[in-house]
Amino acid sequence: MELSLEQKFQDKIDRDERIEPRDWMPDSYRKTLVRQISQHAHSELVGMLPEGNWISRAPSLRRKLGLMAKVQDEAGHGLYLYSAAETLGVERDTMFDQLHTGKAKYSSIFNYPTLTWADIGAIGWLVDGAAIMNQVPLCRCSYGPYARAMVRVCKEESFHQRQGFEIMLTLCNGTPEQKAMAQDALNRWWWPSLMMFGPNDAESPNTKQSMAWNIKRFTNDELRQRFVDMSVPQAALLGINIPDADLKLDEETGKYSFGEINWDEFWQVVKGHGPCNKDRLAARVKAHEDGAWVREAAMAYAEKQEQKKLNTIAVKTA
Amino acid sequence: MNKNLPLYEIFIRSKNGLHHKHVGSLHASDAQNAIMNARDVYTRRQEGISIWVIESKDITASNPEDSDAFYAPAEDKVYRHPTFYDLPDEVKHM
Numbered sequence: 434m435e436l437s438l439e440q441k442f443q444d445k446i447d448r449d450e451r452i453e454p455r456d457w458m459p460d461s462y463r464k465t466l467v468r469q470i471s472q473h474a475h476s477e478l479v480g481m482l483p484e485g486n487w488i489s490r491a492p493s494l495r496r497k498l499g500l501m502a503k504v505q506d507e508a509g510h511g512l513y514l515y516s517a518a519e520t521l522g523v524e525r526d527t528m529f530d531q532l533h534t535g536k537a538k539y540s541s542i543f544n545y546p547t548l549t550w551a552d553i554g555a556i557g558w559l560v561d562g563a564a565i566m567n568q569v570p571l572c573r574c575s576y577g578p579y580a581r582a583m584v585r586v587c588k589e590e591s592f593h594q595r596q597g598f599e600i601m602l603t604l605c606n607g608t609p610e611q612k613a614m615a616q617d618a619l620n621r622w623w624w625p626s627l628m629m630f631g632p633n634d635a636e637s638p639n640t641k642q643s644m645a646w647n648i649k650r651f652t653n654d655e656l657r658q659r660f661v662d663m664s665v666p667q668a669a670l671l672g673i674n675i676p677d678a679d680l681k682l683d684e685e686t687g688k689y690s691f692g693e694i695n696w697d698e699f700w701q702v703v704k705g706h707g708p709c710n711k712d713r714l715a716a717r718v719k720a721h722e723d724g725a726w727v728r729e730a731a732m733a734y735a736e737k738q739e740q741k742k743l744n745t746i747a748v749k750t751a
Numbered sequence: 752m753n754k755n756l757p758l759y760e761i762f763i764r765s766k767n768g769l770h771h772k773h774v775g776s777l778h779a780s781d782a783q784n785a786i787m788n789a790r791d792v793y794t795r796r797q798e799g800i801s802i803w804v805i806e807s808k809d810i811t812a813s814n815p816e817d818s819d820a821f822y823a824p825a826e827d828k829v830y831r832h833p834t835f836y837d838l839p840d841e842v843k844h845m
Contacts, residue, residue: 455815505795512792516776519758525778526754582775589796728756731780738781 446647451577454520462646466576467521469648471528474514475539479713481507483547484556492550499596500553506589513582520578533718535705542625544707551604551618557597559626559664565590566660567630575647598667605671619668620676628699630657661689758807759785763799771803
């Protein structure tokens with residue numbers, strides 16, 4: 434019996450093989466990936482903004498160099514991901530348009546403001562920590578170009594988390610005021626970081642299909658749990674407190690139970706009503722528009738060079 | 752005018768003695784700019800010592816849907832492999 438294209442595709446996935454750009458794939462698989470990869474790329478680009486806010490005010494040259502390198506990495510990660518998405522047939526400018534018109538989403542965490550220097554530490558430690566938790570399993574995603582992009586991203590991301598934790602550690606070993614600043618940053622970033630894993634499994638209708646396609650390897654709640662279990666001892670090492678009265682170690686499982694996430698806040702920010710949604714989008718649009726003349730000039734130059742070359746050939750052959 | 756700059760595929764040689772290897776793609780106005788952008792995007796941590804760029808539209812690729820038939824002729828040619836030939840165990844260094 435001849436297997437249908439869908440069956441052949443699913444068999445390949447079940448054998449844990451990779452799908453490459455020119456292979457046949459169901460439209461819904463392609464659409465899911467385009468949405469996920471482009472959202473991921475947008476998150477990397479918008480993620481530069483909260484941290485860029487502190488480059489000119491970093492407390493030392495060492496911190497400034499580290500932060501600049503990190504922000505530059507985020508731009509690079511965005512580019513790896515956009516190029517992975519393009520292999521699925523979506524144009525770069527289409528994705529930019531979707532971001533700039535608010536049609537496409539990006540990670541809600543970047544709609545929170547960076548009020549103090551400690552926020553840069555908390556972002557590296559928690560936000561990049563949560564991102565790593567999400568991204569490591571994506572290195573085994575069934576779509577080849579996405580998985581390969583994630584391998585590069587994960588390699589670079591570990592430096593991000595370490596520089597963040599070092600900032601936190603320095604503050605926590607500093608004056609009482611500095612330690613209070615670190616505590617305040619943890620208070621503000623903890624819950625939004627837990628929200629980065631997305632809705633509870635029961636509220637996440639796409640998870641099942643994404644797991645059947647080997648795009649996702651673990652559910653939102655599984656990854657969130659791992660993140661909590663990893664972060665609690667780290668906070669203890671810093672000597673600051675996670676702002677959750679319900680946080681408790683289950684002696685039997687070795688896992689922490691934790692309080693209910695404020696899902697109203699989560700959906701408010703997703704829908705565009707977070708503290709910085711408008712600022713972030715405006716900054717992105719401005720950067721894109723301000724760069725337009727550079728792209729146009731580079732293109733005009735390239736065309737002129739091309740014409741010159743053709744003219745020289747014409748003269749020689751005349 | 753197309754708003755997208757042309758797309759280039761990027762190949763990097765990580766060190767002398769190794770092949771250039773495909774690492775991804777990027778947009779640039781021309782090949783020279785593609786090399787400069789590739790330096791910034793793909794070699795921020797000394798990942799390479801040589802970069803090749805080629806416009807994506809200039810690549811011709813085999814069709815994955817034909818791959819069964821396309822590669823089938825090699826399947827029954829086991830005599831192209833050294834293990835096809837029976838030699839006694841006493842023969843050394845072969």
